[in-house]
Amino acid sequence: MEPKLAKLEAEYRGRVAVVRLNADEAPETVRNLGIFSVPTLIVVSGGREIARRTGAQSLQSLASLFEAAEAGTPPPLVSLPPQDRALRMLAGSAVLLIGLLSGPAWPLVGISALLLFSGVYDRCPVWRALSPRLASLAQRLRSPKR
Amino acid sequence: MKVNEAGWDRILRVIIGLVLLYLGWGGVVTGSAGLVLKVLGFVPLITGLIGWCPLYSLLRVSTKKA
Numbered sequence: 560m561e562p563k564l565a566k567l568e569a570e571y572r573g574r575v576a577v578v579r580l581n582a583d584e585a586p587e588t589v590r591n592l593g594i595f596s597v598p599t600l601i602v603v604s605g606g607r608e609i610a611r612r613t614g615a616q617s618l619q620s621l622a623s624l625f626e627a628a629e630a631g632t633p634p635p636l637v638s639l640p641p642q643d644r645a646l647r648m649l650a651g652s653a654v655l656l657i658g659l660l661s662g663p664a665w666p667l668v669g670i671s672a673l674l675l676f677s678g679v680y681d682r683c684p685v686w687r688a689l690s691p692r693l694a695s696l697a698q699r700l701r702s703p704k705r
Numbered sequence: 706m707k708v709n710e711a712g713w714d715r716i717l718r719v720i721i722g723l724v725l726l727y728l729g730w731g732g733v734v735t736g737s738a739g740l741v742l743k744v745l746g747f748v749p750l751i752t753g754l755i756g757w758c759p760l761y762s763l764l765r766v767s768t769k770k771a
Contacts, residue, residue, distance in 0.1 A: 647754055653723045661730040
């Protein structure tokens, strides 16, 4: 991810400052920032955290963070690529059809519901509200405070 | 999980998975073979949908262009 980050850093030089923190050398700072895994990118604007992403990011995702830092507003929510969405919806519909024609086979119908939901989860308001809380709970369970 | 399957690979896997599921759940193949297909069909389906194959990962191969 470093080459992508360096590229954007050069593009946004003078408009967005990039600060790198070595987790091994500054464990106290890492803990204070609530970072539980690396890499983690935190976007701060006007002294306020406006975005946070964990894990390797695509160039598009990184660019949205830089734009957010420059604008001072949270980045738009990451959404599923249209091809992925279409594939999941088609697969879910096909599995539903197979399930209904086979009895119905309720396990298959249940699985098709999960597949169909996986095609639209990023647009579900309930999921959007629950997701950050679930992510933070998962992080706390993985790395309990000493 | 980094995507290691090309678009054509993913579509093919989903189609194969759906066919296997139909053969198993649709009653075309019965008995223990049908039972195997009922479960096995999910493997190509799920790996195709997520775009990541654990076997590819183990063998360090990828059909996705860098």
